[in-house]
Amino acid sequence: TTRTPEFLGLDKSDDLVPQANTGSDVVVGVLDTGVWPERKSFDDTGFGPVPAGWKGACEEGKDFKATDCNRKLIGARFFSKGYEASMGPIDETRELRSPRDSDGHGTHTSTTAAGSAVTDASLLGFAAGTARGMATRARVAAYKVCWVGGCFSSDILAAIDRAVDDGCHVLSLSLGGGMSDYYRDSVAIGAFNAMEKGVLVSCSAGNSGPSASSLSNVAPWITTVGAGTLDRDFPAYVVLGNGKNYSGVSLYSGKPLPSSPLPIVYAGNASNATGGNLCMPGTLMPEKVAGKIVLCERGISPRVQKGYVVRDAGGAGMILANTDANGEELVADAHLLPANGVGEKAGDAIKRYLLSEMSPTATIVFGGTKVGVRPSPVVAAFSSRGPNVVTPEILKPDLIAPGVNILAGWTGAVGPTGLSVDSRRVEFSIISGTSMSCPHVSGLAALLKGAHPDWSPAAIRSALMTTAYADYPGGNGGLLDVATGKAATPFDYGAGHVDPRRGMDPGLVYDLTADDYIDFLCALNYTSLQIAAVAKRTNYTCDRKRTYAVSGLNYPSFAVAFETASGDRVGVATVKHTRTMTSVGGPGTYKATVATAVTGGEVKVAVEPAELSFTKVGEKQSYTVSFSAPSLPSGSSGFGRLEWSDGKHVVASPIAFTWT
Amino acid sequence: GEEKRQTYIVHMAKSRRPSTFAEHGHWYDASLRSVSSSAEILYSYDTVAHGFSARLTTAEAQALESLDGVLSVLPEVRYELH
Numbered sequence: 001t002t003r004t005p006e007f008l009g010l011d012k013s014d015d016l017v018p019q020a021n022t023g024s025d026v027v028v029g030v031l032d033t034g035v036w037p038e039r040k041s042f043d044d045t046g047f048g049p050v051p052a053g054w055k056g057a058c059e060e061g062k063d064f065k066a067t068d069c070n071r072k073l074i075g076a077r078f079f080s081k082g083y084e085a086s087m088g089p090i091d092e093t094r095e096l097r098s099p100r101d102s103d104g105h106g107t108h109t110s111t112t113a114a115g116s117a118v119t120d121a122s123l124l125g126f127a128a129g130t131a132r133g134m135a136t137r138a139r140v141a142a143y144k145v146c147w148v149g150g151c152f153s154s155d156i157l158a159a160i161d162r163a164v165d166d167g168c169h170v171l172s173l174s175l176g177g178g179m180s181d182y183y184r185d186s187v188a189i190g191a192f193n194a195m196e197k198g199v200l201v202s203c204s205a206g207n208s209g210p211s212a213s214s215l216s217n218v219a220p221w222i223t224t225v226g227a228g229t230l231d232r233d234f235p236a237y238v239v240l241g242n243g244k245n246y247s248g249v250s251l252y253s254g255k256p257l258p259s260s261p262l263p264i265v266y267a268g269n270a271s272n273a274t275g276g277n278l279c280m281p282g283t284l285m286p287e288k289v290a291g292k293i294v295l296c297e298r299g300i301s302p303r304v305q306k307g308y309v310v311r312d313a314g315g316a317g318m319i320l321a322n323t324d325a326n327g328e329e330l331v332a333d334a335h336l337l338p339a340n341g342v343g344e345k346a347g348d349a350i351k352r353y354l355l356s357e358m359s360p361t362a363t364i365v366f367g368g369t370k371v372g373v374r375p376s377p378v379v380a381a382f383s384s385r386g387p388n389v390v391t392p393e394i395l396k397p398d399l400i401a402p403g404v405n406i407l408a409g410w411t412g413a414v415g416p417t418g419l420s421v422d423s424r425r426v427e428f429s430i431i432s433g434t435s436m437s438c439p440h441v442s443g444l445a446a447l448l449k450g451a452h453p454d455w456s457p458a459a460i461r462s463a464l465m466t467t468a469y470a471d472y473p474g475g476n477g478g479l480l481d482v483a484t485g486k487a488a489t490p491f492d493y494g495a496g497h498v499d500p501r502r503g504m505d506p507g508l509v510y511d512l513t514a515d516d517y518i519d520f521l522c523a524l525n526y527t528s529l530q531i532a533a534v535a536k537r538t539n540y541t542c543d544r545k546r547t548y549a550v551s552g553l554n555y556p557s558f559a560v561a562f563e564t565a566s567g568d569r570v571g572v573a574t575v576k577h578t579r580t581m582t583s584v585g586g587p588g589t590y591k592a593t594v595a596t597a598v599t600g601g602e603v604k605v606a607v608e609p610a611e612l613s614f615t616k617v618g619e620k621q622s623y624t625v626s627f628s629a630p631s632l633p634s635g636s637s638g639f640g641r642l643e644w645s646d647g648k649h650v651v652a653s654p655i656a657f658t659w660t
Numbered sequence: 661g662e663e664k665r666q667t668y669i670v671h672m673a674k675s676r677r678p679s680t681f682a683e684h685g686h687w688y689d690a691s692l693r694s695v696s697s698s699a700e701i702l703y704s705y706d707t708v709a710h711g712f713s714a715r716l717t718t719a720e721a722q723a724l725e726s727l728d729g730v731l732s733v734l735p736e737v738r739y740e741l742h
Contacts, residue, residue: 033741079703081713082702082703082713082736085715086666086667086736086738105741146739146741149738150738150740151739151740152667152736152739153734153736153738153739154667154702154713155703157669157703157705157708157709157713158703158713161703161705161706161707164707164708165706165707174741174742175739175741175742176739176740176742177738177740178737180737184732184734185737186669186709186734186737187739189708189709191708193707194708197707197708204742205742206742207742433741433742434742435741435742438742529732530732532671533671533732536674536709538673538674538675538676539673
């Protein structure tokens with residue numbers, strides 16, 4: 001990626017990874033659409049032999065040879081048996097029965113996580129710079145599990161099985177499949193046993209935001225990653241005939257529009273079809289759009305396809321307006337014709353103009369790449385949100401990372417729009433999604449693994465979470481949510497935005513073992529069979545004499561659920577959580593501070609003890625937090641933050657309160 | 661016509677393998693064979709899960725579920741890229 005290394009402070013990576021070759025034995029496995037191995041991001045210059053003990057392979061298949069792997073891309077496999085059993089034989093005119101990526105998504109995610117540095121990278125001149133993955137020294141192994149018709153659980157589980165056996169240290173999965181109990185979820189099952197073998201599993205949170213309770217991949221042994229913006233934009237401006245100017249975004253890079261304004265038409269008035277405003281294939285009347293700029297609205301069909309539909313009908317340009325489903329979130333696309341994506345407000349204003357004028361006109365001016373955009377990051381509207389439906393007492397997502405307009409490596413099989421009519425071929429492309437934020441965290445986890453090989457997956461996640469930031473420099477009310485324009489909450493960003501420089505030296509971590517997670521399953525009243533299905537422990541029975549509590553899981557965040565009192569009872573409920581911190585920074589005395597913000601009532605928080613002293617690395621200290629709250633109406637929520645600091649480190653945990 | 665088949669992931673209790681089977685794969689195969697004469701194993705899982713996946717009818721899946729050593733029989737789920 002370009003820009004994200006600077007945005008995350010990785011351009012000063014000598015500080016992050018003191019020993020030049022630290023991390024070169026870390027392998028990031030990416031389960032996705034495969035890989036395009038010829039990309040410069042997989043250049044293995046400077047890499048030594050593959051790590052000892054690596055059992056992976058470079059599987060041959062259609063247009064893919066064993067020699068396509070090297071010392072950077074050390075493994076490539078494909079898993080299609082489940083897909084083909086359900087969907088029929090692979091159509092080799094559309095996709096390849098091999099690890100080769102005919103989609104682009106997998107090349108994008110794998111290069112984001114651990115691509116080598118490539119100078120002079122850009123997409124058609126946009127986002128120019130040196131592109132690199134988060135962990136440039138880490139090795140990559142690609143496991144192709146996603147096909148044109150989807151990603152099937154039998155293939156995914158087989159790939160996790162193989163990736164762990166091959167020797168991957170971090171697994172990156174930018175995919176999801178709704179919400180289900182952990183014992184029914186193949187990703188959760190695979191991730192549990194990967195975790196038990198020391199493998200960190202990072203998954204995307206989903207793109208179903210800003211709706212509440214829209215998360216996927218919420219098992220507590222998974223690192224769940226939401227998405228935020230960078231400080232980079234690709235501005236384009238719509239200049240109307242009345243002189244008014246509206247800004248949007250565009251990655252169009254071709255012949256510009258004529259300097260004189262063109263007629264502009266609302267797609268809904270240039271179509272006889274129901275929903276003509278959406279510019280669906282075959283719905284625009286050429287005689288009404290020829291030579292004009294067409295205002296289309298988002299929905300149903302892919303954004304880039306709408307551009308093609310306008311071009312195919314003879315339109316000269318397109319303004320693609322958000323609706324209330326997208327609000328003001330601007331996602332840039334490399335359209336096939338001059339186009340500009342605008343927010344809902346601008347779209348409404350442009351529509352009012354062109355519907356009120358006899359001869360409305362407009363033009364689009366392209367502004368290239370702009371960096372230093374403030375505020376940034378803001379939570380992406382599409383990023384899935386909590387609360388966690390499966391286990392409300394576990395706060396998810398865990399954190400956010402860059403996921404909007406991310407440049408990274410691309411397939412050679414399709415152009416940057418992915419449309420079959422797009423004959424352009426690019427080394428890099430720019431796309432958005434929690435798919436893009438997930439491999440950022442996977443790569444950063446690989447960096448931490450390289451620097452701290454003895455840290456468990458939970459310790460690495462804890463380091464990334466407790467050092468994440470939830471406010472802008474100077475502190476002015478917290479990270480914003482692009483969906484509302486207002487302050488976001490831990491249900492949107494979890495612990496906050498990842499800050500790898502601080503994550504490298506967190507001071508303390510909240511560690512967890514597989515046994516701790518099994519206690520968690522006992523707290524959920526899982527049966528022996530269900531525990532066995534998740535954790536492969538046959539005949540395991542939870543101890544009837546023990547009191548298991550989800551609040552006892554040593555998680556780096558707090559989700560506190562209060563019950564709403566019924567009838568006339570107006571009592572104060574107290575919920576206690578216990579945690580244990582392990583020193584990874586050496587001697588220090590940490591003091592706790594808590595801040596809360598709850599509308600309609602006050603939550604009192606008591607930390608006992610409020611001061612903890614550590615004398616050496618590895619030492620553990622426990623504390624209890626008591627949350628006391630009045631009864632509030634069901635559906636109420638509030639938030640807070642608990643910080644432990646020794647003056648050098650700040651170990652922060654988000655708190656979310658809910659009343660049910 | 662033949663009843664419609666779909667893919668299931670069958671989780672097995674590895675430690676419950678009868679001693680008559682030298683390898684888990686043989687046990688998985690025999691378990692599958694006991695409910696279906698035609699179903700084939702798609703994958704055997706051995707590192708992060710124990711078991712296999714196969715195309716089964718609903719009745720075959722239910723029959724498998726009742727076998728000793730079978731922990732769960734989960735229908736295939738389609739995931740999507742984010």
